[in-house]
Amino acid sequence: MTHDPSTPQRPSPETIRALTDELKRSFGERVSASKAIRTQHGNTLTWGQNAPPDLVVFAESTQEVSAIIRLAADRRVPVIAYGTGTSLEGHLNAPLGGVCIDLSRMNRIVDVRPQDLDCTVEAGVTRLALNHHLRDMGLFFPIDPGADASIGGMTATRASGTAAVRYGTMREVVLSLTAVLANGEIIRTSSRARKSSAGYDLTRLLIGSEGTLGIITEITLRLNGIPEAISSGICSFPSVKQACDAAITAIQWGIPIARVELLDDMQVKACNLHSGLDLPETPLLLLEFHGSPDGVREQSERFGAIAADCGGGTFNWVTKPEERSRLWQARHDAHWASKGLRPGADAVVTDVCVPISRLAECVEATQRDLAENDFVATIVGHVGDGNFHVQLMVDHQDPRESAALTGFVDRLVQRAIDMDGTASGEHGIGQMKRKYMIAEHGAEAIDAMRAIKAALDPLGILNPGKILPQMP
């Protein structure tokens, strides 16, 4: 069952010119082939080379997306969707050129239904814009990947973030999607029912498919009530192992932790330098609990007892918003603090995820690897999910550093896979991690993925060169 998802050739300049003219007739000024716009839509945050599309169209409705895809399909031109450009793994690059459909103007919040705790938004709505809109209704959308990404992009990459341990990832919170397929047909993947046993799960098939099976234009999301009370706390541990043990024990006890973040000693050191803190330069856990006032007190006290049992220091916890922000400052500053460790270098961020029982071992082996190879790097982990990020400060211009970086990521991913983990917990595969897909899934499962891709996108026009490894 090996299918060749017939990857299109790079379209000829004549083809692109003809398509551009055709698109301009419908979209006028909303079609751009300027160098600046194209480069900006290629890839801004990844460590791969920028590969811009041939042109960018700013779409304003699902019907427009459908019309653009039909025109592109007629000429077999690649189509790449764009939200906010915060992808880290080269999802937006256009290695064969083609049309980039910018969805950022599709930013309407279509409906919010407080009784059903759900809402429907267009793909270009960002998570902060959504939460701003929801706040007065006492509701919030819990997925927080850090960047103010678009909901469409978060869906396409199966994003998650700090609150996934309690609220799940995009896989769990998306109820239904509207998407445009490679033939221009518009589908809705599911009703708004909270659960269904009616047919193939097209919703979950599209979530995480990175624009290779369809372009997501509307998303129906589960929401949560803003918790009555929130407590935040931090606790230092002598070792990563002890910090992870505390988190595992708390989860086993059924404490509904809302967030549990690990900063490694290098990250704490960076935060002390950057933000003038005086935290002990050992692994640090930062926690958050959501519930009733009595509930968060009980959860915080129980966690404090567990932390002490595991050899941690005092668990300091607070409930007032300004005090919570102060305690979590190290986490909020982590990215910029890390960059401060080597001013002028590029910050490369990568992530893997392993079963939580293997997390400490995986982090510690990774720290040894970083030290042995003289990297300036920090580690931040979403401990409750077994997911962690390594942020490396490197000089891309130096071929030796570039090669060392590649070697490091190869070893990191293989280490995670060897522990029955995954090449990416939340950033996605894009271009940069395609080469690990067979090691993770096996050739037979990749064949099944290729068969699905070929069935839904027989011309191979949707975001070519992503997710699936190159054919041998």
Place this chain on the structure above:
Amino acid sequence: MTHDPSTPQRPSPETIRALTDELKRSFGERVSASKAIRTQHGNTLTWGQNAPPDLVVFAESTQEVSAIIRLAADRRVPVIAYGTGTSLEGHLNAPLGGVCIDLSRMNRIVDVRPQDLDCTVEAGVTRLALNHHLRDMGLFFPIDPGADASIGGMTATRASGTAAVRYGTMREVVLSLTAVLANGEIIRTSSRARKSSAGYDLTRLLIGSEGTLGIITEITLRLNGIPEAISSGICSFPSVKQACDAAITAIQWGIPIARVELLDDMQVKACNLHSGLDLPETPLLLLEFHGSPDGVREQSERFGAIAADCGGGTFNWVTKPEERSRLWQARHDAHWASKGLRPGADAVVTDVCVPISRLAECVEATQRDLAENDFVATIVGHVGDGNFHVQLMVDHQDPRESAALTGFVDRLVQRAIDMDGTASGEHGIGQMKRKYMIAEHGAEAIDAMRAIKAALDPLGILNPGKILPQMP
């Protein structure tokens, strides 16, 4: 993109004879073509006609399942997987004959990992057997569809049940699957990482695919710690609307209800008769809360206040196991109590699911429909999910009753779809609900499902005649 998932013809008697001989060489006494075994493997609980397979093979490993599928594929013979036979919608019927692979002997609990709160089981393990095994480790598997179904069958039908409002459905609790595809290849759909952004979600594609895309042989499941404290309570309401409003309000307030079940007045009446209870014959909510002793007290008291605000009666709640069982007796007896309303009749159970804001309206319209058509019937709902079951006591021998039943289910499903709900919240589509699939999903989404089916099962041998509607 309309694909014909080339449904195989019924194999000739010679083909079946040759395949039987071939299978007997490998599987000996574990191949059966006896009438009793075949009929038992056709369909026992559905209201459709029994359509037995030509032969049954009792498989004992993933490799054996692969070998059987390869032999069947060579001769283009249909293959149907069987767990415990508790399907309600004709999933197990063999309209074209073929080989039934009985997985009930694949009942090993492969591994339990308390630190990761997960386990791996073979497809034939039942949920009660699993929970029996887990109890001493302080763990439990939360999905409770009522019947002691196999984990494989529950996965294949995307089952859920009473605790889904808190713990999710099979969609949420399955981490990874081992499955055999139509070509005999064995795949593992995912690592054991709690989350991943690495590639297409084959796990969720197979969950709910009812054996039409692959046969699931091993399942890795998320588990939960047995809660420290459990409280159970019941509360009568003047109307279904008020009962639903109480549940909605509690969920909006973030009370982590573990179970919230509705019995309609007919169901309460049936339980009073059957079990000698004296409950008020009005809609009844039964609830369960999981947490710390203080936590469940707070949750129970808060719910009591909400229920009173919504016009409910006193919320009686208890924590001792024997008292909890007594309070919930009406729910446990619901099925047999309903049958007692019309001794000798067949009990037909069907389900739909709607957004929770529409649940009361949908239940009340359904009650009117039942009354207008003189059905003896009861309704039980998983209120937190918007999912409810109608149990009708009918005489299948009477063509008038049979036709009336079909008309009722048609109207019920259309009513749910009109409210942006689904034809089945948890029972699945099987044979019986195929005809509603286009109304629910639209022709374009069904075309996408057909394309996936054709890509993964080009010969159409896996459980033909299920889920996807007949081609026009």
